[in-house]
Amino acid sequence: MATPNPSPVDLAPIAANTSGMATPAFSPLYQQIKELILHSLQAGEWKPGEAIPSEMDLAARFRVSQGTVRKAIDELAAENLVIRRQGKGTFVATHAEHQVQYRFLKLVPDSGDRDAEGPAQRTVLDCKRIRAPADVARALSLRSGDAVVQLRRVLSFEGVPTILEDLWLPGNAFKGLNAEQVAQYPGPTYAMFEMEFGVRMVRAGEKIRAVLPDAQQAALLQVPPQTPLLSVERIAYTYNDVPMELRRGLYRTDTHHYRNELN
Amino acid sequence: MATPNPSPVDLAPIAANTSGMATPAFSPLYQQIKELILHSLQAGEWKPGEAIPSEMDLAARFRVSQGTVRKAIDELAAENLVIRRQGKGTFVATHAEHQVQYRFLKLVPDSGDRDAEGPAQRTVLDCKRIRAPADVARALSLRSGDAVVQLRRVLSFEGVPTILEDLWLPGNAFKGLNAEQVAQYPGPTYAMFEMEFGVRMVRAGEKIRAVLPDAQQAALLQVPPQTPLLSVERIAYTYNDVPMELRRGLYRTDTHHYRNELN
DNA sequence: CAGTGGTCTAGACCACACT
DNA sequence: GTGTGGTCTAGACCACTGC
Numbered sequence: 010m011a012t013p014n015p016s017p018v019d020l021a022p023i024a025a026n027t028s029g030m031a032t033p034a035f036s037p038l039y040q041q042i043k044e045l046i047l048h049s050l051q052a053g054e055w056k057p058g059e060a061i062p063s064e065m066d067l068a069a070r071f072r073v074s075q076g077t078v079r080k081a082i083d084e085l086a087a088e089n090l091v092i093r094r095q096g097k098g099t100f101v102a103t104h105a106e107h108q109v110q111y112r113f114l115k116l117v118p119d120s121g122d123r124d125a126e127g128p129a130q131r132t133v134l135d136c137k138r139i140r141a142p143a144d145v146a147r148a149l150s151l152r153s154g155d156a157v158v159q160l161r162r163v164l165s166f167e168g169v170p171t172i173l174e175d176l177w178l179p180g181n182a183f184k185g186l187n188a189e190q191v192a193q194y195p196g197p198t199y200a201m202f203e204m205e206f207g208v209r210m211v212r213a214g215e216k217i218r219a220v221l222p223d224a225q226q227a228a229l230l231q232v233p234p235q236t237p238l239l240s241v242e243r244i245a246y247t248y249n250d251v252p253m254e255l256r257r258g259l260y261r262t263d264t265h266h267y268r269n270e271l272n
Numbered sequence: 273m274a275t276p277n278p279s280p281v282d283l284a285p286i287a288a289n290t291s292g293m294a295t296p297a298f299s300p301l302y303q304q305i306k307e308l309i310l311h312s313l314q315a316g317e318w319k320p321g322e323a324i325p326s327e328m329d330l331a332a333r334f335r336v337s338q339g340t341v342r343k344a345i346d347e348l349a350a351e352n353l354v355i356r357r358q359g360k361g362t363f364v365a366t367h368a369e370h371q372v373q374y375r376f377l378k379l380v381p382d383s384g385d386r387d388a389e390g391p392a393q394r395t396v397l398d399c400k401r402i403r404a405p406a407d408v409a410r411a412l413s414l415r416s417g418d419a420v421v422q423l424r425r426v427l428s429f430e431g432v433p434t435i436l437e438d439l440w441l442p443g444n445a446f447k448g449l450n451a452e453q454v455a456q457y458p459g460p461t462y463a464m465f466e467m468e469f470g471v472r473m474v475r476a477g478e479k480i481r482a483v484l485p486d487a488q489q490a491a492l493l494q495v496p497p498q499t500p501l502l503s504v505e506r507i508a509y510t511y512n513d514v515p516m517e518l519r520r521g522l523y524r525t526d527t528h529h530y531r532n533e534l535n
Numbered sequence: 536c537a538g539t540g541g542t543c544t545a546g547a548c549c550a551c552a553c554t
Numbered sequence: 555g556t557g558t559g560g561t562c563t564a565g566a567c568c569a570c571t572g573c
Contacts, residue, residue, distance in 0.1 A: 096570035218525035219482035219500035237482035237500035262481035271476040359551035
């Protein structure tokens, strides 16, 4: 645009190197734009599921070309933070979509077809506020003794208890979370976290081991003692790599397996 | 370029829709270019580790703009088929690089630092040509009874046997593979496959379960019977999604764990 | 039809590596 | 300096969606 006067809302991006100085941290324009969009996402300027402004609008807002905005959004889309839909717009990603359901769950039935087995039944065994043990506090970047919500549940597929998991969530961000909410919410638990608590999990990391269950665990999963199980410890993060959930799961692998793609 | 006469070597890309017909399979230009480059990679026009022609050269060769070639190469780079190095060129990816060593191995020491423990010691227990059992044949898209190379080995870290794995490779592509080669080759086994047999593994999929070892397996890994282990079945693919390796591994998870990132 | 994201081009300039 | 990939722009046109 050659319009001589500036757009309304506007943060002028930092110009690329014009000085002859050494450049300790050069950052391309599109990366700066990406950060700005990221901040808006984080601040909740657009809600999960909503459309963000069009590329043209954003280009005008940030006073850059459409191509630069495009490259910024490309990266956000690659990180699953937004979803592009040709002809419609670009939307804030959400866990409340059939397409991305079970986004972080890699356990699939041996048949390979997760849709065939239908949704999981959730049985909440326990949900209480406690002081964070040292290991949980460390995983969630809290101080030992800070309040956390601890939750234990069993997930069953076609009536067969398959996953036993314990969740820990920062007490501050999840005030008022209760067992009924977890059990009754229609849709993924992560979708409930978005809707009810405004917490969007963006990425996660898992540590996997093979273990034997103790007597209680074996009983809850209705397997004989000495049945080897997959131990999956997951830490899920919101924006800015802030850990917001620790999850320790025991997976039965007699009818299901953990599926991973390597690229 | 506005040069009026065509470049030497040349496949003219198919023009985008000019007819008014319905378009059953529209493919953007950069996808077509990507396919052309892919075919050259597959045909071995450029060897692993070598530089492919510059973007300008490829643009001239295919009679498209640099931007279109760029987008094609971007995707190839995202799939780890080539590696871009600013100021130097774009190189055919290879398993024989420190940066991408153990590209498909997700088992890491609990310390988290794989470099700290040094390279794995490989003990080859067995290496022979056999007729493919039904399950192996199916995994490798062979006919039951076709020749395959079967290989059993133990990987130890800091003297501790940690991985016991069986490999099956199509007999046709791996003629002459022997135990010494596998044991002695300096560098990843996948690098040897590239160098000695011209087989480049491009992606893989894994199925993971928790299991108990039989007596022999427990002895080879020097663990008590009843020690739960990770069972990792991997199928590795070359270009065009052709399966070229079946690998069944047993991983000890007392000192190591399987690390996975979810995005 | 207008508006959105998707493709393609041509040209300018920057950052980096080698020589 | 020359050549490489990396960034940025401006503009044209295509494909898809919904009014």
